[in-house]
Amino acid sequence: GQQVMQIPQYQHVQEGEDFTTYCNSSTTLSNIQWYKQRPGGHPVFLIQLVKSGEVKKQKRLTFQFGEAKKNSSLHITATQTTDVGTYFCAGPGGRTGTASKLTFGTGTRLQVTL
Amino acid sequence: SAVISQKPSRDICQRGTSLTIQCQVDSQVTMMFWYRQQPGQSLTLIATANQGSEATYESGFVIDKFPISRPNLTFSTLTVSNMSPEDSSIYLCSGRGLANTGELFFGEGSRLTVL
Numbered sequence: 573g574q575q576v577m578q579i580p581q582y583q584h585v586q587e588g589e590d591f592t593t594y595c596n597s598s599t600t601l602s603n604i605q606w607y608k609q610r611p612g613g614h615p616v617f618l619i620q621l622v623k624s625g626e627v628k629k630q631k632r633l634t635f636q637f638g639e640a641k642k643n644s645s646l647h648i649t650a651t652q653t654t655d656v657g658t659y660f661c662a663g664p665g666g667r668t669g670t671a672s673k674l675t676f677g678t679g680t681r682l683q684v685t686l
Numbered sequence: 687s688a689v690i691s692q693k694p695s696r697d698i699c700q701r702g703t704s705l706t707i708q709c710q711v712d713s714q715v716t717m718m719f720w721y722r723q724q725p726g727q728s729l730t731l732i733a734t735a736n737q738g739s740e741a742t743y744e745s746g747f748v749i750d751k752f753p754i755s756r757p758n759l760t761f762s763t764l765t766v767s768n769m770s771p772e773d774s775s776i777y778l779c780s781g782r783g784l785a786n787t788g789e790l791f792f793g794e795g796s797r798l799t800v801l
Contacts, residue, residue, distance in 0.1 A: 676728045
């Protein structure tokens with residue numbers, strides 16, 4: 573079945589440092605979404621990328637979708653303590669592979685200290 | 687955006703018992719899903735809750751263990767049957783809005799501990 577892997581599994585940075593998480597799918601994706609889950613919270617949607625090579629920015633966050641539509645990245649510039657949490661990528665999938673379901677990546681947990 | 691309410695938020699259950707989790711959405715959603723998340727792990731899709739018909743289960747999940755109902759567009763239940771300690775997890779309800787932007791909204795989750 574479809575697999576979505578993320579690296580690194582965990583990263584600890586000092587406030588102000590940059591952070592990047594990489595997402596790799598075993599299959600080509602029609603789109604990719606990113607979610608953030610704060611400790612003790614539930615996943616919250618950040619963004620969706622659809623086009624090959626697409627780059628989108630949200631303030632200090634930059635999202636990129638690979639040319640082959642099998643990988644994606646999230647880069648945070650100058651991290652802040654409010655960035656703490658686990659970042660998940662997610663692509664259409666599930667047992668029947670229908671676009672309506674999402675398969676979540678393994679996640680990258682980000683810890684930021686002062 | 688949709689607001690999804692789940693209850694209970696947490697529970698401690700005895701082995702062999704069953705527990706039903708309720709999920710209420712404040713607006714109509716096209717699709718509803720149930721996920722399981724072990725502490726520190728990713729989300730695993732259990733099933734798609736279909737309105738008025740049997741849920742569609744993912745590999746490794748069966749109706750006898752996780753019966754799901756969705757009597758209308760805004761409400762669904764997930765029952766965890768004959769629980770064992772391996773069922774201890776967070777169960778999350780989610781929905782996709784009518785705008786079909788692809789975004790999933792999640793409930794706060796139900797943390798189950800089975801003794």
